[in-house]
Amino acid sequence: MRKSLLWTSLFLVLFILSLDFWSWDDPIVLSALGLPGWVYYFILLQILFAVVFYFFSRESWNDPEDQGAAQ
Amino acid sequence: MTTLVIIALYLLVTLGIGLYAYRKSEDNPDDFFLAGRQVGGIVLFFTLVATNFSAFFFLGFAGAGYRIGYSYYGMMGFGTALVGISFYFIGHKVWVLGKAKGYITPPELIGDIQQSDALKVVYLAVMVIFTLPYLALQPIGAGILLSQLTDGLIPQFAGSVILSVFIVIYVFLGGMRSVALTDLIQGIIMFVLMFVAVAVVGNALGGIGEANRQVMELKPGIFSREGADGSFTPRVWFSYMILWVMAVPMFPQMFMRFFIPAxxxxLRTSxxxxxLVTAFLFICPIMIGVMGHLAFPDLVGREADTILPxxxxxxxxxxxxxxIMVGALAAFMSTMDSQLLALSSMLTRDIYQSFFNRDVSIEQQVWIGKILVVFLSLIGLAIAWKPPSTIAAIATQAFTGLSLLFPATVAALYWRRTSAASCVASIVVGEVLLVLLYLQIIPSGFTLGFLPIVPLTIICSLVIWAGSTMARSKVSKAG
Structure with a gap:
């Protein structure tokens, strides 16, 4: 129960970070490849999501047959 | 001539895969519609990607990059990344149930776990109504692309016919096994060629960085968060962030893929x-669209969707x-073949077998499925010949229309107290409200600035909760 709360919170935080309305009016600064800085923010956010999802699935997404064998 | 040879080579490869799949196939519905539920991680990943990313990914993303700018990447990229969560909550459960009880189609599964033919029929109706027009748009788009690629040598409708014939042959021969294997090839082609396209165009413009800086001077709105055309407000952005996670698994061709993992x-690997795919791949067509302002600064409306070619x-x-444009053809074909197979399986199992012939043999089911593949592609071509205006209208509402199945699906899979009647009511209420909103009988102010998916999902969820609670209290009183 405590772990599912942890994972839910982590996914929720990432979702809220994708709603970055606080930075919408910031001046646009171009970074590498001439892309605006916030594009890299979203690339990073997706990588972070992939990492969190990887650990979540490693712990919580098991083969039902494996679970059955363990029981 | 070079173009024709490349296209011919590609089409022959897809046919070869169809023949290979045919030799491996067995004469039963599990094998024809679901590749025997034996699809491994890499093929599954590519078939999910190739099916989900239609030609809109090639042409529409670049067009949106041109019209809206980089903001489109943030919305599509992260919104689609979240679909991984649906693969776990919907996909895994569906796979477990499908394996245990032999389900082949989404309505079959939902109807059976709720023990309701009415729910099955309503679920099926929504899936067919929103997928058929989308299926019909594929040969139209593919025909236009083939005609453009050959400088008009192949007329648009002839292009639609040629591609449909190839698709029908390989789906007819090998069913899902053909589709998944061609998706593997088509997916790899899409991936590699999209990166090559960005590199080639960027290099020709003096480097991607330099090209972007020049566009920034010309059209700074392209780099803004609201988008050059003001597409995004915070409420619209929020709406999109929750749309894809609900819409993508509800497309029948995607839902059916949850049955096929070995x-x-x-599924977990996919x-x-x-x-990671959305993070690195989605930016490519959008970059090309943005850089398009340097070479073609005056495209308006639908013209923007031709920026990539x-x-x-x-x-x-x-x-x-x-x-590279064969990659776009591949994207068209990989979506259309999956839609054909999904619709054919649902009409075979959920209509013919359920209501006309319960004793149909497994060999007959495969043959009926194959005949329906041909029949449905003919319908697609008939529509492509003279598309009614309603087709595009229904297709544009497909994402929201299918998303409205999501609350009922989650409730049916996870909430023991769910009543079938409340799921039916939720779907019917949601779809009716969507139509009324589209026809502007309900004023747009009803959505409070969000996309319709936000208020409609809340309403659909409330209908399920209220309906199931009332049904339960009636049962308690009766007891």
């Missing part, structure tokens, strides 16, 4: 890789441009 590992014609050698 193991949990296959879900893990999905956000225009840029390739302008900056890539003929053979490379043709090869």
């Amino acid at each position: 193991s949990t590992t296959s 879900a893990r890789l999905y956000p 225009r840029m390739l014609s302008a900056y890539a050698p003929e053979w490379l441009a043709a090869t």
